[in-house]
Amino acid sequence: MLEKEKHMIGMAWRFIKAMLRYQWAKQRGYETLAPAVAQAFRNYECDQCMYNDEGQCALCDCLILAKTMMAQESCPDGRWSRVWIKRKSKTNR
Numbered sequence: 001m002l003e004k005e006k007h008m009i010g011m012a013w014r015f016i017k018a019m020l021r022y023q024w025a026k027q028r029g030y031e032t033l034a035p036a037v038a039q040a041f042r043n044y045e046c047d048q049c050m051y052n053d054e055g056q057c058a059l060c061d062c063l064i065l066a067k068t069m070m071a072q073e074s075c076p077d078g079r080w081s082r083v084w085i086k087r088k089s090k091t092n093r
Contacts, residue, residue: 011061018062021072031085034071038083042068045079 026032034042046068051058055065059076067073071083 007061014060014062018067018070018073022070025072025084029087029089031071031083031087033069034083035085038071038080039068042075042080045075049077049079051077 022032033039043064046052046057046064049057052064055063057064057067057076060067062073068080071085074081
């Protein structure tokens with residue numbers, strides 16, 4: 001198998017895992033978007049990171065803007081972690 005094909009398969013697999021985490025969290029009542037302050041922190045950290053290659057992470061190949069918005073995602077370099085916040089139920093609002 002060519003190196004480029006392996007790379008594309010790896011990217012697809014990481015994307016599928018991210019979407020499964022997103023659906024798992026959504027179905028269990030967790031927020032799926034990170035709070036604005038967390039997104040800002042994540043973006044700041046990624047802007048300073050040596051693995052930021054014009055908006056794409058060189059470690060996981062994700063688009064940084066999309067990854068930093070998703071609450072259940074984490075940085076592969078350990079700069080920021082997942083955020084687990086339960087959604088308020090409609091009866092509690």
